Amino acid sequence: MDKILDIANRHDLIVIEDACQAHGATYKEKRVGSIGNAAAFSFYPAKNLGAYGDGGMVVTNDFQIYKRIQKLRDYGQEKKYHHVEIGYNRRLDTLQAAILNVKLPLLDRWNEARRVNAALYGKLLNHPKIGLPQVINDVEPVWHLFVVQVDQREKLRNYLSEVGISTGIHYPIPIHLQPAYQHLGYQKGSFPITEQAAERIISLPMYAELSADMVSYVVEKTIGFLSE
Numbered sequence: 001m002d003k004i005l006d007i008a009n010r011h012d013l014i015v016i017e018d019a020c021q022a023h024g025a026t027y028k029e030k031r032v033g034s035i036g037n038a039a040a041f042s043f044y045p046a047k048n049l050g051a052y053g054d055g056g057m058v059v060t061n062d063f064q065i066y067k068r069i070q071k072l073r074d075y076g077q078e079k080k081y082h083h084v085e086i087g088y089n090r091r092l093d094t095l096q097a098a099i100l101n102v103k104l105p106l107l108d109r110w111n112e113a114r115r116v117n118a119a120l121y122g123k124l125l126n127h128p129k130i131g132l133p134q135v136i137n138d139v140e141p142v143w144h145l146f147v148v149q150v151d152q153r154e155k156l157r158n159y160l161s162e163v164g165i166s167t168g169i170h171y172p173i174p175i176h177l178q179p180a181y182q183h184l185g186y187q188k189g190s191f192p193i194t195e196q197a198a199e200r201i202i203s204l205p206m207y208a209e210l211s212a213d214m215v216s217y218v219v220e221k222t223i224g225f226l227s228e
């Protein structure tokens with residue numbers, strides 16, 4: 001973030017943090033979401049702090065951004081029935097807000113449970129064919145996902161599915177290869193590292209309630225398959 005903020009300062013840019021997978025994570029002991037000019041959090045049900053349906057939040061310390069977001073989420077209204085710009089209907093549903101209010105105090109505990117699971121995966125998943133996620137300096141992640149890299153990703157996925165282990169791919173198609181962004185002119189080969197990662201990544205089970213036995217089972221099956 002320091003490097004990004006430095007570039008932004010030099011070029012007079014604002015920084016919007018995508019903190020949608022990072023509720024509670026810290027950078028240099030500061031919570032993410034409080035570092036840039038504004039940040040977005042997703043409360044999609046599978047997130048570390050998830051609602052029972054869709055939801056999200058923008059946070060900012062900038063009064064002007066706060067006023068603008070307030071308008072944009074409410075049909076561009078400055079006051080009721082006075083539309084000063086074209087906006088959206090993006091108010092957080094009251095029922096989801098109530099559910100999130102109950103869940104929020106538990107977030108730190110759930111994140112800690114994810115950290116314990118990530119540490120166990122890191123310790124046990126010791127195999128030359130597995131690329132483990134690396135935590136960079138000054139960062140305390142919250143392990144929304146536990147993504148490893150392997151060459152035979154599809155074969156491993158199928159095998160794990162056969163032995164009762166669900167996995168995911170986050171995400172299989174890089175943005176520059178999505179039809180929606182074809183107009184930007186990028187093609188296969190434009191971002192080779194991203195493209196290679198998209199073919200090798202696999203998200204192993206990760207959530208607060210995952211037990212040490214379950215982690216060990218995933219590790220045993222994964223290493224067993226890669227050792228064949």
Ligand SMILES: Cc1ncc(COP(=O)(O)O)c(C=O)c1O
Pocket residue numbers: 018019020021041042043044054055056
């Ligand atoms: C990093 C990241 N940003 C943004 C989003 C979008 O969040 P939502 O589905 O709540 O709009 C997601 C959701 O998967 C995400 O993982």
